[in-house]
Amino acid sequence: MDLLDDDSGNTPEFSVSELSGAVKRVIEGEFGHVRVKGEVGRVSRPRSGHIYLDLKDDRSVIAGIVWKGVAARLETQPEEGMEVVATGRLTTFPGQSKYQIVIEDIRPAGLGALMAMLEKRKALLQAEGLFDASRKRPLPYLPEVIGVVTSPSGAVIRDILHRLRDRFPRKVLIWPVAVQGQNCAPEVVRAIEGFNALSPGGALPRPDLLIVARGGGSVEDLWGFNEEAVARAAAASQIPLISAVGHETDTTLIDFVSDRRAPTPTAAAEIAVPVRMELLSWTGEAGVRMTRAMGQRIEVRSQRLRDLSRALPRAETLLDQPRQRLDLLGDRLPRALIRGTEQRRVALSDVAGALRPSLLTRVIAHGRESLGRRTDRLSLRPIEREIAQGRDRLATLSRRLEESATRRLDDPARKLDGLSRLLETLSYKGTLARGYAVVRSAEGTILTHKAAAQNAAGLEIEFSDGRFTLGGKARPKRKDTPAPEQGSLL
Template sequence: MPFNDDEYDDGRSGGLVAKQGAGDNAAPLSISEISAILKRTVEDRFGFVRLRGELSGVKRAASGHLYCALKDDKAVIDGVMWRGGAQRLAFRPEDGIEVIATGKLTTYPGRSKYQIVIETMEIAGEGALLALLEKLRARLASEGLFAPERKRALPFLPGVIGVVTSPTGAVIRDILHRLADRFPSRVLVWPVLVQGEGAASQVANAVRGFSAIAPGGPVPRPDVVIVARGGGSIEDLWSFNEEAVVRAVAESAIPVISAVGHETDTTLCDYAADRRAPTPTAAAEMAVPVRGELMAQLDEFALRKRRSVVRPIVLGRERLEARVQRLPRPEAILAAKAQKLDELSDRLRRGLQDQERAKRERLGQTAAKLSLPLLRQRVSASSERLERAGLTRIVLDRRLERARAAVAPIDRVLPQLDPRLPLQRGYALVTTPEGKALTSRERAAQETALVLEFRDGKLPVTTGSGGEGHSPPPTPPPPARKPVRVKAPESRQGDLF
C-alpha cells in the first residue's frame, strides 16, 4: 500500500516551510524575547541568595568591578561585584578563599550564561579566615617584612609618643593613665577607626603621617609610635591584618610598638612592628621607664660615686695604718744611736781629761826649765855668741844699707823692661787666644786667630787663610838693646855664712 505523507502529518514534524498547525495559537519567540523572559524568571525566583564556595579566577577590571567564579567540587557559577560593593569589602579577595556571597542571580543574554551579582562577600567561617591570614603572612614574610634584622631598638626616654587608636575607647585612657604613673610624657593621638570599613586605610595613613612629620616643625615628631586596640574576635581585629597596615608599619621611619588585642591575640601588625606588647597598658610600660626607678637609680649612682671617691681614701688610710704598725717605734730606732752617743761622749770627756792632764804635766816640766835665772843665763850666752860672730846691730844695719844701694839701680831700670809699657806709646802686643806672646810673622801666620792688646784693651782678630802669598813683607826686627849692667857696690865686709 503506497505511503501518503499527508495522512500522517500532525503539524509537529518538520517541513520545508514552517506552517501553523490547527489549534496552534503560540507565535514563535525571538532569542531576545526568550532571553528576557529567562532573565525575569531567574531574577524573580532567585532575587536573594546566599552562596558558599571557593573563589576562583578573581580579577579586578580597570573600572573597579570585581569578576570571579564560585565553585565547589561539582559545579561552578560566575559572579560579578560592582565597583561600589568591591570598595566596601573588608578583605582582599584572592583565589582559594572560601567565602559566602550574598546577592541575586541573573542571566547574561550575550553568552546565554547565568551568574550571581554579589552585593556582599564574607569569608566563610573562622577556619577560612585563618587560612587567608596564614597565606598572607607567608607572602609578606617571603618579602622580608618580618625579618628580625629589620627590628629597631626603642628609645630609652622618648620625649614625644605617638598613639594610633580610637580617641573614644578605653585604650587611650589606659595608655595615658599608665604613662602618667610611670613617666609623664607628651602624647600625640592620631584618631582612627579600629574596626570596620575604612579602618585599615586610616591606620596605615596614621602611621605614615607620623613618619612624614618633619623634625623641628610646629608639630613635634614622635620618638616612638604605639598602634593600639582593645581585644576582640578575629573579625574585629582583621583591619590590623590588612596588607596596607602591615606595609605601613614595616616602612615606618619611627620605631613602632604594636598593642593590638589581648595577650592571646596575634595580628600581622605584631610581626611587622619593632616590638609587640600583649596589651596597650604593656605598650605604655615598654615606651617609657619608671620615673621613680630612674630617680632611685640616679641616687644610687650618686651614692656609688661618693663611695668611689671616698673608697681610695679609706683604703689608703687602712694601708697607711697597717704600714705604721709594722714600722719600729722612734725610741727603738734612736736607742742604739743614743747609747753610742753616750759612750762617745764619755770617751771624749775622759780623753779631754787625759789630754789636759798630760799637757799640764808637760807644761809643768817646761815651766820648771823656764826659770828667770836660767833665762837670763841663756840670753847672756846668746849675746856672747853673737858678739863673737860679729852680728851686732851696727854690723847688720851696715849690710842692709849696702843691699839697698845695690838694688836701687835695678829698681830704676825694672819699669823700663815692662813689655806693656810701649803700649802707652801706641804699640800693640800680639798674642794667641791662650795668651802666648808671638814675636815673629811666621809664628803668627800659623795661627787662625790672634789677640791684639792695646793700651785700652784687647782686640780679637783672625788671620784669614793664613797663606804666605798675600802676607806683607816682613819688617826687620828692632835692634836689640844692650843690657844694662848694674855695678854692685864693693863689699866691705865678708859674708857671715
C-alpha cells in the same frame, strides 16, 4: 489539512533578543535574591574598579561580578582559594549567553575561612622577610614624644595615658582611628604613614615611638589589624613601633611585623617608658657610690703622695752640688780666658812671620797675567747681536703700546659720544622738541594736575624755543634751568 500536519505551525517564533530577555526575566524572577556558598576561584580586578570572580564547588562554577561602588565598601576583599558566602541577585549576560551573580556582599564562610586566609597572608609576608628579627629596630630608652594610634573614645587611650603619667610623663600625640569595621585598616595605614611623614623639629613634633593599640575582641573585630596593608605599613615605618592589639592570647599580623609586641595596651605603656622614681633612686644611689669611690680614691692617692714625698731629698740638698760646681767654674774662667788669648796671639805671630812683600808682588803679577789672557778671549759680536735684538724687541713693544693706548682712548671716546647722543635724546629738552611742554606756576612750581593749574595765579609754559606766560607777572628767567624730574609735558 497540510497546516495541521505541520508540527511547527503552532510553535511561536522568537528573536534572539526576545528569547534572551525571556530567560533573563525568568532567572531574575525566580532568583531575585540569593546567598551562595563556595570557594573563590579566578579573581580579576580591571582598571574600571569592578571585581570579576568565579564561585565554585567540586562540580559547578558560577561567574560573579562586584560593581566598583560595592567593592569599595566590602569588609573582606575576595581572594583566590577563600571560602565565602556571597549575597546578591542572579542575572544573565546576553552578550555571552551566560548567567552570573551580581554580588552585593561577600563574607568568609566561618572562622575556618578567616584562619586559612590569615595563614596564607602570614606565609606570604614571612617569605618576604618582614618577620625577621634582624630588621626590627631597638626602642628608644626614653622617648620625648609618643604617637598613639587608637580610638580616642575607648578605655585603651585612658589606660595608656594613665600608665604613662604614673611611670614617666611624656608628650603624647593621638591619631584617632576606627579600631574595627571596614574603615579600620585604611585609617590605621594613614595614621602610621602620617606620623612617619612629620618633619623632625617641625611645628607638630615627630614621635620617637609609635603605639598601635586596641582592646580585646573576636577574630572578626580584630580583623582590620590582619589586613596586609596594615602589616606592610607597620613594617615600613621608620619610627619604632609597638603593637598592643587585643589581649595576650590574641595574635594579629601587625604583631609579627612590629618592632615589639605588648600583650596589652597598658603593657605597651610600660614598655615605652621606664619608671621615673626608679630612675631617680638609681641615679641617687649611683651618685652616692661615685662620690664615695672618688673620696676613697683621692685619699689613697694623697697617702701615696705623702709616702713618696718622704722618700724624696730636700730641695736645698739637690742644689748644693750644682751651686758648688758653679763657684768652681767661675773661679777658673778668668785664667782660662787669659791662657786662650795668649795661645791665639802666638799662632797669629807665626802666620804673620811667613808673609813677605815679594810674595805679594808675585801673586799680583800672576793675577794680572791671568786677567790679560781672559780679556783677549772676550769678543764684542755677541754683545752687539744681543743689543740689536733688544732694539728690535723694544721697537715692537713700543709700537704695540702706542696702538693699545690709541685703542684705549678711542673706545671711551666713542662710548662717550654715544652716551652724549643718548643723553640729548632722553633729556627733557629733546622731549620739548617733539611737541611737549613744561607747565609751571608763577612761582616756578611744576604743575602736574589740572586742578593745580586752575588754582594758579599765572602759568608759564616752556617750549623747546622759549617760554610763554599766561596771566600774572612773568617770572624772571634763570640762566641755568635744571631739567624737571617729574613735570607736566603737554
